[in-house]
Amino acid sequence: MSFDYDLFVIGGGSGGVRAARLAAAEAGARVGLAEEYRMGGTCVIRGCVPKKLMVFASGYSGAFEDARAYGWGVQAGGFDWDIFKGKLEAELTRLEGIYTANLKKAGVEIHAARATLSDAHRVKLSTGEEFTAKHILVATGGRPFVPEFPGHELAITSNEMFKLDQLPKRLLIVGGGFIACEFACIMNGLGVEVTQFYRGAQVLRGFDDEARGHVADLMRDRGVNLHVGTDVISMEKTAEGIAVKSSTGHDASYDAVMYATGRVPNSDGLGLEEAGVRLGRRGEVIVDAYSQTSVPSIYAVGDVTDRINLTPVAIREGAAFVETVFHGRPTSPDHELVASAVFTQPELGAVGLTEEQAREREPIEVYSAAFRPMQTLFAGRDDRVLMKLIVSQATRKVLGCHIVADHAGELIQLAAVAIKMGATKEDFDRTVAVHPTMAEELVTMKSPTRTA
Incomplete structure (x- = not known):
């Protein structure tokens, strides 16, 4: 059978881009890639990169204080969110352009559209186009999850934090994972009054207990109003902002409420199950040690597989996929001792x-x-x-x-x-x-x- 592509990649994030570029540039494969939003995926557009730039920005408030202690006569003005946000967007646009240019240079054909599976060798785009591919790689990543409760529609997620019109004066962050804790520190450093709720006994579950306790103590010392064993019961829009009722009586009003209570794989509506691909309980694509799904022609890498949800891991999985499928060197990505x-x-x-x-x-x-x-x-x-x-x-x-x-x-x-x-x-x-x-x-x- 003749195919339009040797490989069609669904998703323009770190794992998908790496696989597409290596397959085209090093293996000479005919590669197509579809991305429905912006090239670069979660890490570049709404994750690691903008978050780290916000971390840098938030650190200067403490740096100014330290400078004065070291003898420097500095006077810090207020943080200008509009200036920072404009420069942030320009940087993300620059990086997106680099990702796109590198793919095109490698010979990858880019489709700015949503792709879904029609069968084991066929994808359909939201433009109406259909293509056949010998191999299909699903690299659609994950998305923030907000549980349903009265008023849940008032919550924002990490996706929206980078595009706020203005910084809230009072912010509630719900969650205890690394995203919740990072944004609590970021916004606190930018001068926002931050409260954090986590329903568990201690933040940063999965990390060393002594280390996570150490971090929690230092977050409180720096001004984050952290409450563990606490959850939101309901939220309501009022004249004062968003009125939050909690499980422990810490009721208050906030200008914004950010939920960081976990992420789920982006597997909905892709036609995966209809094509015979087996999914897990949380919607994760089930793969073997070589990132192959239950359908031999379909593979998956990155957060959509819910293995280790880190950008460098997705990149390694994408590279291992190319080694396995296009170079004939079966390679299993190494998930041991990942820092x-x-x-x-x-x-x-x-x-x-x-x-x-x-x-x-x-x-x-x-x-x-x-x-x-x-x-x-x-x-x-x-x-x-x-x-x-x-x-x-x-x-x-x-x-x-x-x-x-x-x-x-x-x-x-x-x-x-x-x-x-x-x-x-x-x-x-x-x-x-x-x-x-x-x-x-x-x-x-x-x-x-x-x-x-």
Whole structure:
């Protein structure tokens, strides 16, 4: 059978773009790609990139205070949201143009339309066009989820946070994951009065308990009004704003309410089940170790598969798909020891097992140090850094590393290389410290804090 394309990709996010570009440029495949919104997907347009730029912007309020403590005669004016938002949109447009240009340079044919599956080898576009493809790759990502309750339609999500007409004076953020905590810190740093509700016992579920408690304490210290064990019962529009009734009596009115209570795969209405593709309970596309679905010609990568929902993971999955399908080298994406960073203030970086996970598997040693770093100590701030290593008693391998500190995302990237290579605690000990730095604590902790 003759096909219009060797590969048709549905979705122009990080995973789909990487797969399309590599298949076309390196394997010489005829590739088509459909994106219904903007090229770059969640990460570039409404996720990692704009969020990190907002993190940078929000950090200057504290930096001005520190500068005065260091002797600089600086005077900060108010934050101008309109100026920042205009520059942010220009930067996203620039990046979107780069993504589009790189795809075209590789020979990918781009369709600015929504694509759905007609069958195992056929896609239909919202323009009415239909194409056949030997292989189809679903890379449609995920979207924020807002549960249904009285007044839920008044909530906004992270998608809308980048396009606010003006900053709210009073903001409620509902959720305890990394998106909720990051935006709580961002908006607090921009001068917004932030309250955060989380129905669980502690924020940042899935991260190391000691580290997540450390972050929560520092968020409160910096002004975030964080309430755990608290949920929203109802919301109502009033003359004062949005009146929120909570499960614990923390009732108040806010100018805006942002929900960050999870994300779900973007698999609805794509014709996947009709084409025979098996979906999971949450709508995730079920794939094997090589990202192949229950239909041999259809593959899926990225957040729509709900494996590890991180941009670099989606990119690796897209590259592995091309190796497998177009180069004949079966390659399974490596999901072991994937480092991550939460861009709170200060940041949380993590790789490997938490203390709780590790002690369920084997006897461990825990090395942990909390201290006030030189820079902020001199400025009179009460910030505390946390450095933590989880070590196997049997093999001496470092099983996990957890850092709470400014620039923890940068630090954990380097620690992840050593841990991925199987470094032992003695390897860390043999490494000479760089002084004076925060990170030197990782190689100077000689005695375990506790064993388990």
